[in-house]
Amino acid sequence: MEMPKSNTPPLFERVRIENGLKRFIDITIFFLLVSLLGYRLFLLSSHGFSCLFAIAFLSELWFTFNWLLTLNCNWSPVRYQTYPQRLLKRVEEVPPVDIFVTTADPMLEPPIITINTVLSVLAMEYPADKLACYVSDDACSPLTFYSLCQALNFAKIWLPFCKKYKVQVRAPFRYFSTTRLSSNESTQFHHDWTKIKDEYEELRQKIEEAAKTITYGCELKGELADFSNAKPKNHPPIVKVIWENKEGVRDELPALIYVSREKNPQIPHHYKAGAMNVLTRVSGVMTNAPYMLNLDCDMFVNNPDVLLQAMCLLLHPTIDKEYAFVQFPQTFYNGLKDDPFGNQWIVTMQILIHGQAGVQGPMYMGTGCIHRRKVLYGQSPKEANVDAKYNEEKLYKTFGNSKDFVKSAIRSLRSFADDSNCLSSSIKSTYEVATADYEHNNAWGSEVGWKYGSIVEDVLTGMEIHKKGWKSAYITPTPPAFLGCAPLGGPVPLSHHKRAMTGLLEILISKNSPILTALSDKLQFRQRLMYMWAYLIGFGAIWEICYATLPAFCLISNSHFLPKVQEPVICVPLLLFVLLKLRMLLDFFKTGQSVRAWWNNLRMEKIQKMSSSLLGIVAVIFKIFGISETVFEITKKESSSSSDDIKSDDGDLGRLTFDESPLFVPVTTILMIQLAALYIGFLQMQASVREFGVAEVMCCLWTILSFWSFLRGMFAKGNYGLPWPTLFKSSVLAFLFVYLCQQTTK
Numbered sequence: 001m002e003m004p005k006s007n008t009p010p011l012f013e014r015v016r017i018e019n020g021l022k023r024f025i026d027i028t029i030f031f032l033l034v035s036l037l038g039y040r041l042f043l044l045s046s047h048g049f050s051c052l053f054a055i056a057f058l059s060e061l062w063f064t065f066n067w068l069l070t071l072n073c074n075w076s077p078v079r080y081q082t083y084p085q086r087l088l089k090r091v092e093e094v095p096p097v098d099i100f101v102t103t104a105d106p107m108l109e110p111p112i113i114t115i116n117t118v119l120s121v122l123a124m125e126y127p128a129d130k131l132a133c134y135v136s137d138d139a140c141s142p143l144t145f146y147s148l149c150q151a152l153n154f155a156k157i158w159l160p161f162c163k164k165y166k167v168q169v170r171a172p173f174r175y176f177s178t179t180r181l182s183s184n185e186s187t188q189f190h191h192d193w194t195k196i197k198d199e200y201e202e203l204r205q206k207i208e209e210a211a212k213t214i215t216y217g218c219e220l221k222g223e224l225a226d227f228s229n230a231k232p233k234n235h236p237p238i239v240k241v242i243w244e245n246k247e248g249v250r251d252e253l254p255a256l257i258y259v260s261r262e263k264n265p266q267i268p269h270h271y272k273a274g275a276m277n278v279l280t281r282v283s284g285v286m287t288n289a290p291y292m293l294n295l296d297c298d299m300f301v302n303n304p305d306v307l308l309q310a311m312c313l314l315l316h317p318t319i320d321k322e323y324a325f326v327q328f329p330q331t332f333y334n335g336l337k338d339d340p341f342g343n344q345w346i347v348t349m350q351i352l353i354h355g356q357a358g359v360q361g362p363m364y365m366g367t368g369c370i371h372r373r374k375v376l377y378g379q380s381p382k383e384a385n386v387d388a389k390y391n392e393e394k395l396y397k398t399f400g401n402s403k404d405f406v407k408s409a410i411r412s413l414r415s416f417a418d419d420s421n422c423l424s425s426s427i428k429s430t431y432e433v434a435t436a437d438y439e440h441n442n443a444w445g446s447e448v449g450w451k452y453g454s455i456v457e458d459v460l461t462g463m464e465i466h467k468k469g470w471k472s473a474y475i476t477p478t479p480p481a482f483l484g485c486a487p488l489g490g491p492v493p494l495s496h497h498k499r500a501m502t503g504l505l506e507i508l509i510s511k512n513s514p515i516l517t518a519l520s521d522k523l524q525f526r527q528r529l530m531y532m533w534a535y536l537i538g539f540g541a542i543w544e545i546c547y548a549t550l551p552a553f554c555l556i557s558n559s560h561f562l563p564k565v566q567e568p569v570i571c572v573p574l575l576l577f578v579l580l581k582l583r584m585l586l587d588f589f590k591t592g593q594s595v596r597a598w599w600n601n602l603r604m605e606k607i608q609k610m611s612s613s614l615l616g617i618v619a620v621i622f623k624i625f626g627i628s629e630t631v632f633e634i635t636k637k638e639s640s641s642s643s644d645d646i647k648s649d650d651g652d653l654g655r656l657t658f659d660e661s662p663l664f665v666p667v668t669t670i671l672m673i674q675l676a677a678l679y680i681g682f683l684q685m686q687a688s689v690r691e692f693g694v695a696e697v698m699c700c701l702w703t704i705l706s707f708w709s710f711l712r713g714m715f716a717k718g719n720y721g722l723p724w725p726t727l728f729k730s731s732v733l734a735f736l737f738v739y740l741c742q743q744t745t746k
């Protein structure tokens, strides 16, 4: 525990997590890696230079370096314990919070999902007059706006119901699909429950019906008239106050505001980061709360106390100037059994991020995070005098030309509370700050707000905050704070991963790279290593691919790169292999997962490295050479939003499905290479022109086993089968590889 002593009990505790066994394993692995390097150097010096050994050496050098980075991330984990009950006794009033929900495409992100998130936000356990929910719609969709208006009507009965019965899950679709009536409850409850469920069902159907009639370009009347000429990528700003808590009533509804920033095809909009900056400004001129919580449209509030939890850290008297943001884990509700796509991130969220929390703090993950507004306005820790930093001219140069916004920014930076003003009266200023060219010639996206330059704006923005010397905290309450939806099936999980890898690598080569700014920023040394680790995940794919094709090369060209079985050094790579897999298995057991889940994650990790990471690298190379820009492709959300959600027992739900996406080509190619290598090795053995390379054969078999789903895909039909063009491209590439291997040995 690291808390200053005082007579009042603390609002939170920061507790070290013991992990002696893991440290021991990690260090052992490190020494084994070093021994392997030593062995490689010895071979290189005694046998002379060979390309094969050089590649093996470089790969192993990479693995060793990367292991040091991994070790750093896991070395000193901490967890936070919060006491919201004490907070309520201590403070007279909790501070206002602005909540941002982003959505960008009504097809990929059906409005019913967004409104469920919004409903869960409106129903949080927090004084309603302190909350305002801003929904950013990057598609300018009349359907989304219509759905929000309908959702508001439903909220008027949903909120009282939630508060009366202390409902935990306040996203209706989830609540009704996970709770059933039992005879223990009162008849009044039965009556209310059935009524609300019917109302929700009606709301859902209304939106479904509307989806058929309300489309872009159709004639719209009344409140929707503003959308008549709007095109998703070309339209003026639209800001609408759907609900305003006019009298500042505690038990009423929080404010709800719809924001669609202007889009102009000539002006870059910077995807989500751009949307977040507009939300920051619009909320600045409207409510200007000192704290901002942001959520993806599919991340609903699962624990209604989250804001109180976070306030335990943010309001703690002695550390007011330390924690810039509080991050909650990304947890998913639509997880399939045993995590077949390896994207539930359970080990990451329950183990790895605690490791990050033990240094300067967790990275910002883009959703489920509460920021201090003034930090995003560029403030550094312990920076007292705002007036000295900004003169009038500098203010406009930094924050842009809106008088009202600049005024609000000054108040934030001075930590002045804003008097509640009438939202509708500030509509005019919101239009001003939501224009597409507002950020021209000022500091938005560079010094203030969400940072531009990477499609993982979150990690970049968080790093820039850490660079100022701020810390961040990680809270993992039970039940989980927020729940989102992870992509299932087809190329979606892979393209999702590819986008992350592209974005991370983008930061590494940008001017913000923590290598370049090492002398001028306040990142702690270990925190810098942590960011390096994250940025290099994608890059590591190159070495993984080398290492996966080396054994195949050896079998084809009748050579060796690993020790023979009779040599005692074989223990080193063997032990390394076992320990690495065992270490991962221990993490899975510790988080209550099965051996199956471990295996699924293991193979998916390997598949991801050789597909999405590889293509991520390619995307970044294209960007460097100006061939194409990196794009934020929105992930398709599953819309299991009806209240009667029947869990499908379909055993094939977790099976990988394929299409002609280039993502599937590299893995298929590598798989074919392994198969060809085994076959050729076998033929040569028959002809007894060689000894048997046991280690190499084992490596090939391991890769084939990891790519089993692809092997099945080579023979399956329909969605489960690899399509002909993919098979054809891969065969050509594999054939080329085999041919080249044979050439080198001639």
Ligand SMILES: O=c1ccn([C@@H]2O[C@H](COP(=O)(O)OP(=O)(O)O[C@H]3O[C@H](CO)[C@@H](O)[C@H](O)[C@H]3O)[C@@H](O)[C@H]2O)c(=O)[nH]1
Residues within 6 Å of the ligand: 102, 103, 104, 105, 109, 136, 138, 270, 271, 272, 275, 295, 296, 297, 298, 365, 366, 367, 455, 456, 457, 458, 459, 496, 503, 632, 633, 634, 635, 636
């Ligand atoms: O032009 C855009 C593109 C996306 N979004 C929103 O961004 C969010 C995240 O998009 P999604 O496709 O779901 O991406 P994920 O990979 O699931 O998002 C993770 O990764 C992103 C980039 O690192 C972070 O911004 C997210 O918060 C984090 O959940 C969604 O609410 C979108 O509506 C926009 O508002 N405008």
Ligand SMILES: [Mn+2]
Residues within 6 Å of the ligand: 296, 298, 484, 485, 635
């Ligand atoms: Mn998402």
